[in-house]
Amino acid sequence: VFKAGTPDFAVAYRERLTPARALLPDHGTVGYISDSNDEGEFYLTQYLVVPLVLEKGQRPDLVLVNNHVAKATLAEDGVYRVSRLPDGSAVYDFGNGIKLIDRRHKP
Amino acid sequence: MIVIGPAVLFPIILGFVVVHLLIPREKPLIVALLSVGVGYGIFSWMVFFWLLVAGEASRGILLAEAAAIIAGAILSNRRRGLGRVPAPREVPPPWRIISLETALIIGFIAVAGLAAARYIVATRMAPYGSFDAWESYNMKARFILLSGKDWKQLFTTLPDPVPDYPLFLPLSVAGVLMSIGNDSLAVPAAIAVLFICATVGLLLATLGESRSRSQAALAGMVLLGTPFFVHLSFAQYADIPLAFFFLATMALLILHAWRGPVKTSAGDPRKWGVPPDQAGRRLLITAGLTAGLSAWVKNEGFVFFLVVCITYFGFSWQALGRQDAVRRARKFVLGGAGPIILALAFKLKFAGTNALVQTQGRAGMMHKLLMPHRYLEVLEGFRYHLYHLASWPESILLLLAVYCVILGVRIEKRERPALLTCAATVLIMLCVYFLVLVGSPYDTPPFDVSWYILVTAPRLFMQLWPCFLLVFFLTVQTPDQIMNRLKSRSSPAV
Numbered sequence: 001v002f003k004a005g006t007p008d009f010a011v012a013y014r015e016r017l018t019p020a021r022a023l024l025p026d027h028g029t030v031g032y033i034s035d036s037n038d039e040g041e042f043y044l045t046q047y048l049v050v051p052l053v054l055e056k057g058q059r060p061d062l063v064l065v066n067n068h069v070a071k072a073t074l075a076e077d078g079v080y081r082v083s084r085l086p087d088g089s090a091v092y093d094f095g096n097g098i099k100l101i102d103r104r105h106k107p
Numbered sequence: 108m109i110v111i112g113p114a115v116l117f118p119i120i121l122g123f124v125v126v127h128l129l130i131p132r133e134k135p136l137i138v139a140l141l142s143v144g145v146g147y148g149i150f151s152w153m154v155f156f157w158l159l160v161a162g163e164a165s166r167g168i169l170l171a172e173a174a175a176i177i178a179g180a181i182l183s184n185r186r187r188g189l190g191r192v193p194a195p196r197e198v199p200p201p202w203r204i205i206s207l208e209t210a211l212i213i214g215f216i217a218v219a220g221l222a223a224a225r226y227i228v229a230t231r232m233a234p235y236g237s238f239d240a241w242e243s244y245n246m247k248a249r250f251i252l253l254s255g256k257d258w259k260q261l262f263t264t265l266p267d268p269v270p271d272y273p274l275f276l277p278l279s280v281a282g283v284l285m286s287i288g289n290d291s292l293a294v295p296a297a298i299a300v301l302f303i304c305a306t307v308g309l310l311l312a313t314l315g316e317s318r319s320r321s322q323a324a325l326a327g328m329v330l331l332g333t334p335f336f337v338h339l340s341f342a343q344y345a346d347i348p349l350a351f352f353f354l355a356t357m358a359l360l361i362l363h364a365w366r367g368p369v370k371t372s373a374g375d376p377r378k379w380g381v382p383p384d385q386a387g388r389r390l391l392i393t394a395g396l397t398a399g400l401s402a403w404v405k406n407e408g409f410v411f412f413l414v415v416c417i418t419y420f421g422f423s424w425q426a427l428g429r430q431d432a433v434r435r436a437r438k439f440v441l442g443g444a445g446p447i448i449l450a451l452a453f454k455l456k457f458a459g460t461n462a463l464v465q466t467q468g469r470a471g472m473m474h475k476l477l478m479p480h481r482y483l484e485v486l487e488g489f490r491y492h493l494y495h496l497a498s499w500p501e502s503i504l505l506l507l508a509v510y511c512v513i514l515g516v517r518i519e520k521r522e523r524p525a526l527l528t529c530a531a532t533v534l535i536m537l538c539v540y541f542l543v544l545v546g547s548p549y550d551t552p553p554f555d556v557s558w559y560i561l562v563t564a565p566r567l568f569m570q571l572w573p574c575f576l577l578v579f580f581l582t583v584q585t586p587d588q589i590m591n592r593l594k595s596r597s598s599p600a601v
Contacts, residue, residue: 008233010241
């Protein structure tokens, strides 16, 4: 069932998501977009962000982006890099394929 | 862990009080084993009503639980004055071959030790369990705990791949989390341990009671030696709790056959040697209760309850006549009515639509059921997965068949209606599972019916596996009986 040295899928995914989880609020709805149609990852994300409600798509002000092809690039502070989209939304890049788009405080 | 331990055990104490009220003179071990399922069944409903009344998760559930335990204990204490239920007929102790029995018990302990080690390693490596655990059961439990007054979003906006599933496991986990006041991965893992231990314990206790310790140890070895059965437990799936309720129902029917009145060997075969006693009736009510509670664990429980009702009524009628059959069925239905009504009310008021039906509609399902090639595909899938059942290195069913041929079959007359009910229920449940797979919406690779069989059939078989082993080891002669016969043949005639 478990290959030696291979971390469990849920444990490994939790490690990826933990930095982003720290920036999420306690309640509300968060969008979710991914380059994979893996339903398992979607539901695991929902499990890990409870009590937030996850919604597929970009409708909510906060959107989690799950990118599997992005190369791992650690941020300077080891946590995340912040950039701005043309519409003023903040993008937090955690350097592990997970990004958080925050449209709550557009200038 | 100091806080989690009592919080996990409280529902079992509640269950013990209730089961003891129902079957006060039953052996404490059997009462304790049944308490795990009955306790968590009642506790999960208490949690649900608490949420509806209080509006959010809170530690107040502990007070409600304590009040229920105290009330049950007072009631139980008052009933102590009631007449004793007649003791079961004394069965002469079989000639015991200590060495064989001891060897089998040591074998069982070794297998149990290996299963426990596997459980601990797997839970340390994968503390979240497997797919269904975090996508449904534990996710819902966490949501109930952490969402406060928004917990009803569980039925509206929270993504849920199985919106029609009953809430036994989520509410059981949530209830214990509410009791300790915070989230913990240890709680679902502990509940999973309780249910696998109770299932194995109940199989051992029933066979030990009605056959011999050797037979019980053999059955326990097969059950705990089944790799996929143990896997489903540390995966934290609801299939093991469901298997517990199925087994508990059958074990109670078998115990009823043993504890109930005895037929006279001579005279009218439809007349009882002694009038039906209280113990028998109460065992049937408890059997109905466990069957009814299975419908609160997974949808398969509804089918199970219905099938047991019909088969038990039918086989009782055949063996005892209509009047006794009606009396027995009535007690069984009485025990199950409460949980079945509650589970149906939940379905109507809160649960979403079944995913299999929602995807294709009823017409789509009917269309699939009229496609002959799907029957062949599912038949081939069943054949493959039954042969390679539960990841055993060799076909365990084939091994059991050979074992059965070598040792021979022996059925106690008094057990016949209950045993036939159990055997027929397992067969009918398999047929129902077969039809569900045929009518499933999956028809396009890679998610076609073969894929669905691959991910579903092994789990469905494990739900019935303890029941099958109970029926099998009740039917096959015990090693003690064989050794006794060999000994009597080899000893010189006096």
